Amino acid sequence: MEHLNQTRKQATSPASAVDYVIALRAARKWIAAATVAAVVIGVSGALYIAQYRSEGFLQFGGPIPQAPETLERDPKKEGNTGIVLADYKRYAAIFNTSDRFDSFLQANKLQGVEGIGGLRKAMATGDGINKMVEPIFPFTKVDAKELMEQPKDGGNNVIGLRIAYAADTPANAQRMVGLLGRYTIDSIIYSNYSDLLRFKHIEISSKVTRLDNDIITMNERLEMYRRKGEVLKKIVSNYPEAANKSAAQVISVTEDSARYLSPVTHLMSGEVEALTTSETIIRLKREQAQNLLLREYYDKAKNLLDSNLSGEALLRGLEPVKESVFKGKDLDNEVVKEVYNMISIDNQRAINLYLGKTRFIAGPTLPEKRNIRLSSVLLLSLLMGFFLSAAVVLMRKWWAVNMDGVRE
Template sequence: MDTFLGFQINNYPQNNNPVGTVDIQEIASVIWQSKRIILLIATIVTSLAVLFGWAISSYKSEGYFQMEMSFADFKRLQTAISAPARWQDFAKTLNKEQLATIREENFRSPRQLASLIEPIYPVTRSEMKDIPNTALKNEGADISGLKISYHAATPMLAQQGVLVLGDFLRDTVILLNYRDVVRKRYTDHRGFAQKFDNDAITARYDLEQLKIKKASMQSILREYPDSARLENRQPVTITDGNERFLSPVTQLVAIETDIADKGRDLPRIIRDQKINTINLRYYEQLQDFLNKSTSGNTFLASLPTIKKALNLNQEDEIDRSVYNNISIDDLKAHALYVEKTSFIASPLLPQKATPGLLKSGSLGLILGLIIGSGLALIRYFVSKPKILPSPQPAVELTIEKVIPNLI
């Protein structure tokens, strides 16, 4: 018992194991004593993890698809392949074996398709800093290709999925580009048809006016024969109005020259008009066929048939010229969409599955040990008797002691 300022203070004994402290040895002992139940729980969790890993494990194949485009065209392509009926239309061109190797739900979900296709940029952001000429940074296409990936249960199925997806992209791009090109060219040729018609009307009118002018000048020469002996370049002056004219012979020569020029212009206009008429007929048939097409690859393969349906005369130079130009366009399209728009190399044949049984089993073992140890510690501390905290030191006040000190 201590005394402080006249107070008698009784100190009761403290508890040597305060609440809130952790004894590592105690925890280790609990875990060691419960090692059998912990190992049992770890075994169960590891087995479940291995089974789950085996169920979700898949092989991932990747391929690099060469397809140059702007970023705006890439976003447009993403929208097109995500259209509800786009995959159904393309799936009609696949055989049963190809359809059996892929999961069609992957091609119907816009989010899933976006995860399978990634753009490849010709220059990365870090590489832009190393380019000395800033003008070169804006040259070329925004996107040089696409990285295509696909997951499947076997390596062959994963590789086949990448090939199908690449063909799906090419098929969609063909339809998108041709719909724009054919519509524009058909509209242009319709406008050219009216322009050439007006040009022909104007050329015929000008030619008729020149012929009338020529006849009038010949009449003047017959009526005034002496005018033919004037100097060709000597102007003739009319006194009343002070007008000055070239001699009738000189004017007649100029008129003949204009008639010759107009005579050459009119056949050229008629030739261009005939060429445009054939092209207009071709693009009209092309547009009608394209509106009914649901597959770009099928449409591309049908171009020679549509060209042949024009029934152009190969003995006629104009018909043969149009036929050759159409053939050149077909060759360019084949080179662009078949040879250039393709995989840079064959898609990878994966060797290992992800995440794999070893990885799943390791994670399951760690998780099982943690769960088992946690349950053992919870069980121990819940069943452990509660130790009440030691009472606080009490202060005993004695009136006899307090009053004299205060006085």
């Protein structure tokens, strides 16, 4: 009886480390199979989830926004390039919206492009395009530490964008990076010209009215000089002997004498002032005629803006608008020709800046490998499979020992 009790006590005692090692040894084939299965599942899942990552560097080819013909140009800033940080943040707020992106796709009929669905989902996330588009500065914090100075005169503008995107195929990744570059510059163009075209028509209309008032004022002044001249001519004809005498107007008075201008001098001065006023009226009428043409141009350009959602299409559509405005106009007239040339130059400059010089100078790359490290995935899957399967064996051994003791 005492021997039986001793045997039961040994049976219910906790298993030693040797027992667990023996259990692992006995289950080594199962552990190996589970580890291999974990490796296969891990690598397959990683290959299925992993994507191809393409990158590109989009360079701004000049100062953006470039001052159009109706804005003052600062010669000191001609050498600057890129976008002022405050302006870039304003543009980013515009192109970092899924609504703007959908409008761009609709305007350019890009909804059916392969891979566009994934990009639309990425745009709809919280950070949106901020994860894919990164501004590039010529002067970084590291540069500041090394050079011990800060950029001056706007020298640290955003000079370009680093664009990156991952997709299921190399071609889709490359295509979407190119499309993102086109989309960002399209949004910048649309933002600039929507501001310009919406307000310029009102500004020029106001200027035409102001010029009209200035012409009325100058005509009244010219009429005054005419009346004054007629009166002076009568005085001279009635008093010919006064032509050489000081009898018209006091110009200086002292205690001993007074000096006067003769009527002839007054008449000559009035004619000179009338001539100057006539030239001013001619200049104002010329300026008014040009602004009337500009108002007609901006009126039609604003209609183009209201019916368009693409910045690139808007920019390219300004030339046909210009041609429609000047159709039937006398281009041999210097007043008309000057406005025509001015609009043409600015449209060509804008197309060269936004659609020519602003371009990818690196990429979009065509990735050859997926953005994962198979060696790391293989090692991690191997370790995870081995330790998990071993843990299962050890837990079963522990359960068997403790449960047998409880039942007895």
